[in-house]
Amino acid sequence: MSDIKERPYHHGDLRRALIETALAMLATDQNWAFTLREVARRTGVSHAAPYKHFRDKEVLLRELARIGFERLGQAMAEATASARGAMRGKFVAGAQACIEFALHNRGLYRLMFSSDADKAADPNLHDAAMNTFGILLCLLEEGQRSGSFRPVAINALAAASWAQVHGLAMLVINGQLLEEKVGPEPIRAALDVLLDGVCCGD
Amino acid sequence: MSDIKERPYHHGDLRRALIETALAMLATDQNWAFTLREVARRTGVSHAAPYKHFRDKEVLLRELARIGFERLGQAMAEATASARGAMRGKFVAGAQACIEFALHNRGLYRLMFSSDADKAADPNLHDAAMNTFGILLCLLEEGQRSGSFRPVAINALAAASWAQVHGLAMLVINGQLLEEKVGPEPIRAALDVLLDGVCCGD
DNA sequence: CAAGATAAGTTTCTCCTGTAAACATGGAGG
DNA sequence: CCTCCATGTTTACAGGAGAAACTTATCTTG
Numbered sequence: 001m002s003d004i005k006e007r008p009y010h011h012g013d014l015r016r017a018l019i020e021t022a023l024a025m026l027a028t029d030q031n032w033a034f035t036l037r038e039v040a041r042r043t044g045v046s047h048a049a050p051y052k053h054f055r056d057k058e059v060l061l062r063e064l065a066r067i068g069f070e071r072l073g074q075a076m077a078e079a080t081a082s083a084r085g086a087m088r089g090k091f092v093a094g095a096q097a098c099i100e101f102a103l104h105n106r107g108l109y110r111l112m113f114s115s116d117a118d119k120a121a122d123p124n125l126h127d128a129a130m131n132t133f134g135i136l137l138c139l140l141e142e143g144q145r146s147g148s149f150r151p152v153a154i155n156a157l158a159a160a161s162w163a164q165v166h167g168l169a170m171l172v173i174n175g176q177l178l179e180e181k182v183g184p185e186p187i188r189a190a191l192d193v194l195l196d197g198v199c200c201g202d
Numbered sequence: 203m204s205d206i207k208e209r210p211y212h213h214g215d216l217r218r219a220l221i222e223t224a225l226a227m228l229a230t231d232q233n234w235a236f237t238l239r240e241v242a243r244r245t246g247v248s249h250a251a252p253y254k255h256f257r258d259k260e261v262l263l264r265e266l267a268r269i270g271f272e273r274l275g276q277a278m279a280e281a282t283a284s285a286r287g288a289m290r291g292k293f294v295a296g297a298q299a300c301i302e303f304a305l306h307n308r309g310l311y312r313l314m315f316s317s318d319a320d321k322a323a324d325p326n327l328h329d330a331a332m333n334t335f336g337i338l339l340c341l342l343e344e345g346q347r348s349g350s351f352r353p354v355a356i357n358a359l360a361a362a363s364w365a366q367v368h369g370l371a372m373l374v375i376n377g378q379l380l381e382e383k384v385g386p387e388p389i390r391a392a393l394d395v396l397l398d399g400v401c402c403g404d
Numbered sequence: 405c406a407a408g409a410t411a412a413g414t415t416t417c418t419c420c421t422g423t424a425a426a427c428a429t430g431g432a433g434g
Numbered sequence: 435c436c437t438c439c440a441t442g443t444t445t446a447c448a449g450g451a452g453a454a455a456c457t458t459a460t461c462t463t464g
Contacts, residue, residue, distance in 0.1 A: 174321075
């Protein structure tokens with residue numbers, strides 16, 4: 001009663017609150033191995049309450065992954081947009097934005113690419129992932145149009161770039177890209193190797 | 203000697219048997235979300251028996267991952283060794299061997315690169331992973347010595363290659379590299395893009 | 405060879421999770 | 435005002451991880 005917020009029976013926006021709690025836990029624990037009950041607990045509701053908003057745990061996980069792709073896409077879009085100058089620089093900016101995102105959101109990033117975030121099971125998630133992928137595609141198209149990137153099949157460039165960026169991100173957040181193994185600035189160096197294959201001339 | 207056993211109290215080689223069962227389950231289920239109890243059940247022992255051989259579930263997971271890296275390394279070594287001709291071809295052979303391995307051992311591959319197979323927690327696992335990585339390094343060194351690969355920092359090449367191959371493998375086993383998205387033969391095409399950046403001249 | 409000691413199984417137990425079902429509550433519409 | 439219904443809560447249950455205590459076969463050693 002003396003409580004500032006005497007939580008009413010009906011939370012008001014529990015769905016949102018649960019998502020926020022889960023995202024916060026992902027940010028902390030970095031291995032996304034959270035339990036639904038813990039999310040409920042930290043949100044201050046009973047352990048069954050979440051089921052009124054998410055049919056099961058995987059639905060929540062997929063929603064989190066979807067949000068992750070949205071944010072990643074936004075980060076990459078901003079990075080490439082604000083990077084002025086050569087296409088090569090834009091590409092690097094986008095790639096680094098992705099890797100930085102992965103580093104600062106390890107748990108979420110891992111979830112996004114884990115088999116638990118099954119794209120086939122949720123059209124919205126699938127679309128979100130595709131949109132993010134689309135940013136890369138646009139960038140590559142732009143680079144080809146401007147004559148900066150080689151005029152090979154766009155899909156080859158896309159597959160190579162996506163794999164490279166995602167691969168780097170995974171290696172980074174797994175701590176498998178340490179100085180002792182691949183030297184300082186491994187990300188930039190690796191991207192340069194790829195870009196030598198992507199860009200025209202040398 | 204004879205395989206038809208009356209299930210003696212002492213299994214004889216339960217440790218090995220458990221590993222084999224687990225590997226078989228990984229091969230089937232492809233998402234390595236198996237339970238220790240199920241492994242015990244299928245091996246025909248009580249659910250507590252495994253704890254006599256593995257302190258906890260993660261120890262078993264790490265052992266499986268270690269075996270996975272051993273096999274992957276072997277596959278890649280064989281592929282690169284038996285590929286005769288230009289370095290570029292050797293590289294492609296090794297990369298394809300890795301991706302093929304991932305495809306045919308989805309669960310195991312995912313486990314190998316998941317956070318549950320914590321390299322820092324098991325020196326043997328760490329070494330196995332390093333050895334596999336070493337195959338790639340050797341290949342790159344050989345390519346540089348023979349003048350086929352660009353004389354940039356070996357670590358840049360290594361990071362780029364490792365990320366590329368691993369990234370492709372992850373995308374492939376996640377079904378995110380389908381024809382509709384990246385065209386036919388995406389793997390070969392993507393590798394060619396990278397190799398244009400790795401190899402000398404064009 | 406008798407007799408522990410010990411390694412390797414088994415049973416039993418506790419705590420936790422995901423999820424279903426039944427019950428409670430409070431705000432919206434007749 | 436009363437009743438419906440979305441959104442909570444409590445209770446219940448199947449299953450998993452792992453600890454502890456018990457059992458049995460094998461190994462060691464006097």
